[in-house]
Amino acid sequence: MRYYKKIGYTYLITFLLIATGCSKLLQEQPRSQITPAFFSTPAGILGGIAGVYSDMRNLWGTEGFTNITLAGTDEYLAGGSASGTWFWTYNGLAAKTDDMDGLWGIAYQDINTLNGVLQFGAAAGLDSTTRNQYLAQAKFLRAFYYFYLVQTFGDVPLHLTFVTVPSQADTRTPIKDVYTQIIKDFTDASTQLSPTPTAPFLGKPATQAAALYFLAKMYLTRGWSSAAQSGDFQTAYNIANTLITNKATYGVDLWQDYNDANKPGNEYGKETLFVVDRESDLKYGERTTGSRASGAKENGTCFFFRPNYPTVNANYPASGGGPIMTRDIANGRPFIRIRPNVAYSMNVAFAERANDSRYDKTFQTTWIANTPNVTTPRGTLRIGIDTGIWMPGYEVTDAQRAAFTGVIFSPSNYTTVMFPSMKKYDDPNRADVNDASTRPFIFAKFSDVYLVAAEAAFKAGDNTNAAAMLNVVRQRAAYRTTNTPGQNAAAATAMVITPGQVTLDFILEERTRELYGECQRWWDLVRTHTLADRLSRYNPTEAYPGFVAGGQTGSTYNYTLRPVPFNIEISLITEGTPFLQNPGY
């Protein structure tokens, strides 16, 4: 009988164990993976935001994305080694919807992450100030992505909640509603974000200044669009003007010297509004060294705009003589992807170079000899002293050529592989000439606020303020450190324009001068409905024929929207309303 009791007790204890254990047995507690619920913790909410910033590295600074922003416009032509030729010529673009996978897929992936942050983050154990600031970052980034989506693709699906149930259906939301949401998010961000960068968001992430800039640009863009509402341009102007007026509050201002805005080391400086960060640290900079081996997220902008300078031979234009220059860190790694469209960029936008210093501050004009024992027919080049290659930007006489030991490339000598080299993205601090840039990608500069304001004022019929805004930028552009104060003053005076001179063309040319190569041009022309016109005028052979041929006949909107990716979006919408492609694709 004692056994009975003992066994009975054992059973009893066992049952109790089961009874207490069961309720928990079916609950999952992951420990080696992070689930979306992590967004409801302080570390998670910050991590979600950092994750989205990091994901932007997959776009801004990469070759494919740079093509999307610049190719097929008035400013550029394809370099000798250009990729994505269909973006340059618009020929065959219809079959290349996969090339838009990056922007489309990353944008929606990040938007969903941000929706998760916004949805779960409210419950994060943060004080309300910090929480609002964190959530404002998420709102800013969400609006930022929708802003680019809607400009690139037109009507796009608008998702504002975290997707928990996958769906095979999706519909386009009219741009009007998307714009409304973008404005709401940027408006919230412009008040809830910190006015200047504060920990943990150091460097130049989203701040009130950045939000105001985008908000102004958003109103400006909507004003141009079919969803325009009355007063959009005025609102855009007012917002930009507020930012300008209160620039001290936001810690932003123009550098005295245009050059400083793009100077290595100044990425977090006062003129920078917003960057996609990079750094030399291999882990947090997500980069490799040596050959740009896994460069998916690396900043390659220091490569794309470079001509093939190491192939220029000493006997140029005759053959022979060996290369004058060797590839080095100062002169960069030549990718030969993007060259200036001389007919417009050089001959129109940058035509004036005496008072306007921006041509000299945008393009590299000299390559100082760096290779031993290079002798041209005119003499031996001394390393570090003589100029091996000179691109004066204008035609020279034979006598001038004969007097110059190195090789001169005048505009008539430009080829698809030898052309003016855009130097804004130079990174002299790399360890290896083949390394990608460790510099943050500067996304927006304070000078653009003036240009946005000018365009808004112009569209609002206020040429006076438009001219005033343009003049701020233009007068600053007159400044050269090599000038005397008197010379600078004279140049600044010469740069002033009158309200009567403000035209849309002028504004677009000013944008070229101020923002050349800064990955905005395609959207600028689309926004201002000038893509067709300017291609026909300035890019009549490379881009215009394909642009016209590809679009809908008679439409002025030929290819002014990019195609929605077929394989990762359109073909997968198998339920509900079919998802239609943009016209022309």
Next chain:
Amino acid sequence: MKIVVIQNIQRALLTSARLLRKLSLGFIIAGFFALPAFSQNVHLKGSVINENGSPVTGATVLVKGTTRGVSSDDKGVFDINVAPGDVLVVSSVGYTPLEVAVNGKKALRITLISSSNSLEQVIVVGYGTQKKKDITGSIVTVSAAALQETPSANLISELKGRAAGVDIVSNSSSPGASGQIRIRGNRSITSGTNSNSDAIDAPLLVVDGIPYGGSINDLNPDDIATLDILKDASATAIYGSRGSGGVIIITTKRGKPGKAVMGYNAYYGLSNATGEYKVFNGPQFAQLKLDAAAGNSINPGTNAYALTQAEQAGLANGTSTDWQKLIYKQGQTTDNELSLSGGTEMTQFSLSGGFYKETGIIPGQDFTRYSIRSTIDHRINSKLKIGLNTLNTVSFTDYGGNPVGGLVRLSPLVSPYNADGSVNKLPETGAIDGATVNPLSILYDANAILNNDRRLRTFNSLYGELEIIPNLKYRINIGLDYSQDQSGSYFGPNTFYNSSTALSGANESVANAEAYTYTIENVLTYDKTFLQKHRLTFTGLYSVQKDHYQSSGFSGSGIPADYIQNYNLTLANTITAPSGQSSFSERGLISYMARVNYAYDNRFLLTATIRTDGASVLSPGNQYFTYPAVAAGWNIANEKFMNNISFISLLKLRGGWGITSNQGINPYSTLGTLSTNFYNFGAGTAGQNIGYLVTNLANKNLKWESTSQTNIGLDFGLLKNRITGSIDIYDQRTKNILLPENLPASNGAQSTIVNAGKTKGHGIELNLSTINIQTKSGFTWSIDLNFTINREQIVQLQNPSVKANIGNLWFVGQPLNVIYDVKKIGIWQTKDAALAATYGEHPGQIRVQDVNNDGKIDASDAQIIGTYQPKWIGGITNRFTYKGFDLSVVIYARMGQTVAVPYLTSDGGANGFDFFNNSRNNQIKIDYWTPNNPTNNFPGPDASADKFIYASTLAYQDGSFIKMRSINLGYTISPKILSKAGISSLRVYVTAENPFILYSPLVKSGLALDPEGNGYSGGVTSAVTSSTPVSQRSITVNLNAPPVRQYNFGVNVRF
């Protein structure tokens, strides 16, 4: 001779009708039937032994037609009073009952043949047992005696070819390797890795009632008493969400009442590679380089890999090094098991200790296992019984490295030794691969190579059984299972496996993993016979199970000295925590099950079960799923109308249907995972952050894949059960198969897992056991035969409109594993040069079929050119006994499947055999094309090519085979001689394992050594479909350790 044997086997397997006829003839010749005789009681002393000569204890010996009977004692001996004309009926569980005429004899030695078809045999059916005659499902039993005919490190290897419907393929020939096991084929469409697919389609193992996960090597096969393999859904539905892959129920040996019996089982074996991979010898390799130069398609006549100075000298002096021979060695296997069992009516016990060690034929590869096991069963009183079973093993596996691929590549024209006899450290100096270190470094640098795993496993089950009221029993099973692995590796520099020259290039790693599981089962059983003819058994179950797993691992590179190996990673130059090495997962399962067995008059049988499983890995709301099953049986032989049909002793028709699942969803799948990245806000370290992104969408609605299966079977016994067997046909439909589905990217993630796919399968299984000859002189010949045909097919992918997924090689209407590529139809010959040119090819290149005759080869010319699914599989075991001698011969066949041999191809990338056929390295000896050798087998060498167009087509080979699995000859020494030494039985035996291959076109072609395969996946990318036509879970033939032939000498002693 071989061909004749093959034909015989094929005929035997395929034409059972003819076989039966032959057998009948055999019976008549044997003169089996007893003659009647007159009665006059005499005292008869007899002994009962099995076909191995071991005594059968507790056998029932009955005088036919009476109730007089006795049982044999622990030496198998019995005494009985009989009349000279009496017939004795001798029976014992697990053996075919035997009728023996006394014929006036006073002493008899009776040999019982073990059988899986004995009616009274007790079958473990999960949460209970049933007699064979009452079974309604498709269940096959394999006895320990049968398993011991093919001694191996583990159960999986021993099961090959032993049971219909159980398909086992090797995936390695290294020590301790097991294989991939499938019962009734694959059901799930999985991508993912092999282990993933094993987790989904492999059977559930249950040891002494407790589900058993983890390594099969933790179970000493010597401890196994019987295996009951539950195949159809009506039998496996009681395991619900884990039943769809079938269930293998393992019952370990336990003590019996009586005098303590001590046993010692041991064998010692020597193994050798069945052969070497055939490579070009010295002159042939030199010729290959010449031919590759001639075939150089870019700079004709040149070869960047021309002979080095050393090679030229080697060619001149006749050097032709056989690198494989230098490295392969003789392997040894030793297995020892000492056991003691016995007990009283109240308490029974068994204890055993085992030691198993196997060294491979590759230096540095071995497997060692120590096992200690004990069971105790104690009856506290008439109502209460408790027991414990504890299985403990510690095993050590040395994986070494895999030198084979490298050995095959080495130039035969250089000598492994220098002129002074020292090792030639860099034999290929001067060649492009001159950094390759001499493989002899594997043998001499003991400290430089380490790659091992130490595993501890303790598997315990405790039960208590209480008879609450008569016929109503309550049983609790508590299982506790714990395992721990410590593994690590070190590959030092200047070795064959690591050609870096400095210690900074050393690689080391450590990893730890632990797993535990507890199971608590409450089983209520009510068993009663009503009104004599109605027998009812009710089983109810409530159980919980929790599995826990966690692991961590680190790698380092660089180390101060070889002897540090991986013992202190803090001394490494750099340490990393590789992704995937650290993990944690837990899963819980709560189950309810009820089963009713009803039998009427021993004629009509009905089984109905229902199980509900609640699983933690699914989202709340979807956690519970219910599995119904029903089956019926009709013992036709027990019908009155069968009484006159004397040659039929057993005839039972069974039919069943049920639903089961597999546990293909990993823990936390429904919660979603954030992927990580990194970002810096600003330039300082203060702004460095780990970022998180939602890159895959969790699907909260996930549920189990479910398989519904219908099975119809017929069990039969003819001629007093001298012929027994069963035939089963089944049809299974699986739905809600987990598949990745691409999502519109605007969801925020581009894919998710959905329950969408459907597959179906059907097949036929035949098990047949015959006693062909059984003479008075003691000669018996019996056969166990099994034969299986299984067909699988994909019915639906992500949705009905998706007919094919080329990237994953899924095609609706095709088997689950297929090869999809262009089809090689030969080599372009010189006379067809003009036509070849229209395809952009030239003579000597691979010619593939232009299916649509459009003059070009592209993706539209790809076709399904083979499947890994065999047309049929079968096994046949012949057993002979005569006067103490026993001989068993096990043959195993798997026919009609294609295998992939990646080392016969190259795609210029990471797959295949790098630089195949361009003469940079040596390679498998192939019949390659030259203008003077217009073969259609392999393309012409080309020194400029690092890949050959359509090279992937060279990989697909006929994988059919018929193998002699083992020949086992034993002799049981007469107990008379032994009894003085206190030995009750002694058997000595020799076994030849894998002695030869009867049929294999692949092996015959000289391109491979083992058609069974020895690795997973690894195909090469097709030139037209841009995907790899070898799916992740396909078993392929790779350059891994060659298969071995092993000869064992063993003893079984009982004291």
